[in-house]
Amino acid sequence: MSSKLSDGKSIGGKGRLTDRMIDLITTYYGNAIRQNKTCLSDMRKAVWAVYFHIRSSDEEPLHSFCPVGPNSWCKYQNQVVEGSVETFRHSNKLPVAVMDAIKPVFNDLSQPKLLQKCLGGNKTRWKQFVANRVNEITSLTDPHSWYHCAGKENPADFLSRGLSADCLVSNSRWWTGAEFLSNSEFPKNFQQVVPVS
Secondary structure, three states: OOOOOOOOOOOOOOOOOOHHHHHHHHHHHHHHHHOOOOOHHHHHHHHHHHHHHHHOOOOOOOOOOOOOOOOOOOHHHHHHHHOOHHHOOOOOOOOHHHHHHHHHHHHHHOOHHHHHOOOOOOHHHOOHHHHHHHHHHHHHOOHHHOEOOOHHHOOOHHHHOOOOHHHHHOOHHHHHOOHHHHOOOOOOOOOEOOOOO
């Protein structure tokens, strides 16, 4: 039995909270933590920016917490800089009833006691060899060239999921990479992520 939200519909389904939207929210939340690892108040503001960004609609744009400027991840704020915000249309919005239902989750995830544990970075979670490789990779690459690849699309996950060598040899995704890499719109239509550091 699924409970109904204030609009009389369930939380999931088309145009509501789907697996894709949960992955997107998770990515945004992770970015909010990683991009603000030195300041608790900025981290907390960034978490709420995710909530209000997704709640925003053409009728009610709620982007005041989103980072401003031409390099903002928020396309609405990019349009503000370009002076063309009147032509902007929201595409990743969720209905108010869904956003009201998940607001307590954001409240829990933005608690200072929890976020305090995320301050200062996370390199120490790895052993020295791995930490050195991560440091080297992040120092040699542009953070804006990193993109999220969902686990089910990521061929690197095949081995950790127990795909046998026989299956691996005949698996086209293993040899050619994720399908979106050959999409002519890549990377314009993909969520950027900042590499962990």
